[in-house]
Amino acid sequence: MVLVTADVKKRNVSRLFTPTSIGKLQLKNRTVMAPLGLVGYGDSQGGFNKNVQELYIRRAKGGVGLITVGLVAVDYQDFVDLTLPCPIYNPNDFIKTSKEMLEQIHFYGTKALCMISAGFGRSAFPGSVKQNWAPSEQENRFDPKIKHRAMTKAEIKQTVENFAQGAAICQSAGFDGVEIHAVHEGYLLDQFTIGFFNHRQDEYGGSLENRLRFPIEIVQAIKQRCGEDFPVTLRFSLKSFIRHLREGGLPGEHFAEQGRDIAEGLTAAKYLAAAGYDMLNVDAGTYDAWFWNHPPMYFEKKGIYNEFGAKVKKAVNIPVAVAGRMDDPEAINAAFDAKIDLVEFGRPLLADADLVNKIKADDWEDVRPCISCQDGCLLRLSQGMPYSCTVNPTVGHEAEYKLQTPIVKKHILIIGGGPAGMEAAYICGLRGHQVTLLEATNQLGGALVPGSKPSFKNDDYQLIIWYQKQLARLKNVTIKLKTPATKKDFDDPNFDVVIVATGAKPIIPNFGSSKMVTAENVLLNKVKVGPQVTVIGGGLVGCETALWLQRQGKKVTVIEMSDQICGGPSASCFANWQMMAELLPYEGIDVELKTKVDHIDGTKVVATNQSGQVKEFNGDSVICAIGYHSNDPFYKLLQTSDKETYLFGDAVKPGKIMDAVWQAYYVCKDL
Known part of the structure; x- marks a missing residue:
């Protein structure tokens, strides 16, 4: 077999394997397993089931220095009961199942934080929560017909108390600290801190200091309950990237930020560090710009949060961590050049549990790559399923799916x-x-x-x-x-x-033209296309081909029969779909939805839209991308x-x- 070769990445990332600390918590290296939602990984009493215990233990064996377990629910108000583990639901079960997991994680010299979440607020998937609440009256992120009421002050105070109680239970269970979820991604706590969503007139609204009061009261309550030496870290988005409600700003796009801009984000970081947070886990984005928090492949570059982590590091005197497609030696070294303290891996550690050990051995080509499709992880989570991985089906079944030597070899x-x-x-x-x-x-x-x-x-x-x-x-x-x-x-x-x-x-339908070519042959460079291209079919293949050609300087039109590209927002990970849906018009691609091709005359496409209007699309080339059989x-x-x-x-x-x-x-x- 002749191997296709790739550029061999041999870069010295030795700084990744030097010890560091978060407060008084000593870490063997600077690698962190980023937090991931634990939908479907709780047991019947709000503890950790065996599958997720083995998942985390396997990553400890793979060399990671710190694991952020979670997220887990602070209570079951902003979640459906038992969709996630929860420390205060049944403390005895939570402590028991945590200890089963943590003692083995610690055997490998790995430390563990537990991420505790206040919940979704207006970002909740419809039907996924008991309480439709938010800082102020809001429409739901996904369904504007769903209305969220304002939390009362009593509910805020109770949530703060639940965080303190939950953190104390985590401490008793043997966790090395907790991470608070989150002034990040447009979750409930983040909504409180952003003026675009917080219109309160009491002490939790108005000035930035007031809007930060909720997360600040949480860290203060935990420190009072658990002691100053018990680390409390925070998931923190420096910039919101909200262009409009439910619309995100794209990389490189100039737009008026409706959420938290960088200047306000840096001020907020200083407040939060002064309040007692021991580390900031930095990224960018909100549910309105969801592709920033869960970056699809369309970003292209790795280490997309390095620039934000670097800015925060200059503003605070506590450790800063970044994730964001960090499975790349240049991205890792760029983070350390910017004085960032820790590097986090989320999806790459799902794709390859031995990622850290392979990086240490400088064996990059042996790392099974995360392909950023998000079908096995985030899409499954949004469907109420335990996350796994497209390229690694053993995720969540590490003990159960160990390969056995067959009795009879065939x-x-x-x-x-x-x-x-x-x-x-x-x-x-x-x-x-x-x-x-x-x-x-x-x-x-x-x-x-x-x-x-x-x-x-x-x-x-x-x-x-x-x-x-x-x-x-x-x-x-x-x-x-x-x-x-x-x-x-x-x-x-x-x-x-x-x-x-x-x-x-x-699939190649008979539209009456022999000049139509397939997307596959165009991508393989078997056929050339002219400067003006019509793509028939707005599924994933058609849209990605259109984007690829547009970036080569072509002028591309996409014709799609349905009312959505790529099968709509539920056919793939929402973050991937949203970014593609916003990229096409931003890059100058004309997308004609609800438009059916009637026939093709040479390279002229004749089609009819939903209103019955017949339209002609004249170009140099016609590409067929309507599906496969x-x-x-x-x-x-x-x-x-x-x-x-x-x-x-x-x-x-x-x-x-x-x-x-x-x-x-x-x-x-x-x-």
Whole structure:
């Protein structure tokens, strides 16, 4: 097998592995596992279930210096009961399950904070909370028909007391400190601090000092209850990036900030540090600009919060931490050059539990990359499911899904080298089976190959390289490129199992033009397009192709039948969808929704919009990106063969990378 090569990243990040401290808490290195929501990871009494205990223990084994466990609920007012762990619900159970987890985390020399959350306020997903409240009367972020009332002062005081009680329980359980969630992302506490949302006339509204009173009272109450030496850190967004209500400002865009601007953010940071917070965990954004807090691949660059952390570090005399796609040596070194104290990894530690140890060994190409799709993590959370990872299905099942050596080792034929085929070969190879993979083209990757061509999809390209490296290490896996499978291969008696993972092919409707080309062929540079391009289909492939071409200087129009691009905000992670929805018009791409193509004359597209208006789109090239249909040339053989056979990935039904990888993993771990 010929490997596709990548630029080898060999940079000295030794500063990442020097000791540091948060107050009097000593850390073995400067790596932090960033906090992630624990929906579905609580037990029946508000403690931590076994799955999440093993998840965190596995990251401690992987070398991380500090784990931020959570978020957990301060109470169940701004959450549905038992959707998250909660220290005050049943303190005995919380302490018991925490101790089970923490003693093993501590065995690895790793420390742990517990992140306690006040909740969503007006940012709540509809139906996800018991109390629809906010600092002031507000419309819900996602559904303006839902109204949130103003919290009473008594409710604020009770919440402060619950934080103090919860922190004391965390301290008794053995946590090394707590992190407060959050003057960040537009959650409830953040809404109190932002004048755009806080219109109160009492001591919790008005001046910045008053708007910060709620989070300041929380840290003061915890310090009084737990002692000055018990660390209390804070998740803190320096800038809100709110262009308008429910609209975010894009990177590089000039707009009037409606939320917290940098100047006010730095003043707030000084207040919060003076009040007793021991560290600020810095990022940017709100639910109105959700892509800032959960950065999709469209940002392209790594270390997107470094500039904000650097500004905060100059303003305060306490440690500062940053996350934001930090799985890159240049981003890590840029953080330390800016005097930032700690580097946080969230999604990258889901993709690869051994990330920190691999960085320490300078083995960057062995790191399984996070591809920033957010389907396995954030999308699942928004659906009320425990977070996991598209490229690592073991997340949340670390103990349960340990690969076992099979009793009988088999010879397995895999037809197709896309995500499903590569994952199947990898898992079967790790378990000790003899594997032969046949790929018709000259490289592995399948749909990832064209999909990774835009620069903002480089992590998809890195995933291909990662699979190639892992498969090359397995001596019991044979890869044959430029080798289309035949019935003879399928029937070969040497193979005990046949896995068909032949992917999907583009749907090409008859619009009356032979000049229409597929997005796949454009991305693969098999065909050239002119300066003015019409893309038929506003799904993910169509929109990403349009964005890629527009950035090359083309003038692009996207025509989509439905009323939303990319299947709408619920078809993918909302942060990814929102950023794409805002990027297209910002970059000058004309998006024609509710518009159906009638026919194509040469390179002129004739279409009808919802009002019945016929429109003509004249251009130099027409790209078809309306979807895919399964490619299963071995259908009859699969139905009639007496062998053990499986159909994987897009060959079953066109879907996402996660669908292909997860199916291949779940089946092959037990073959």
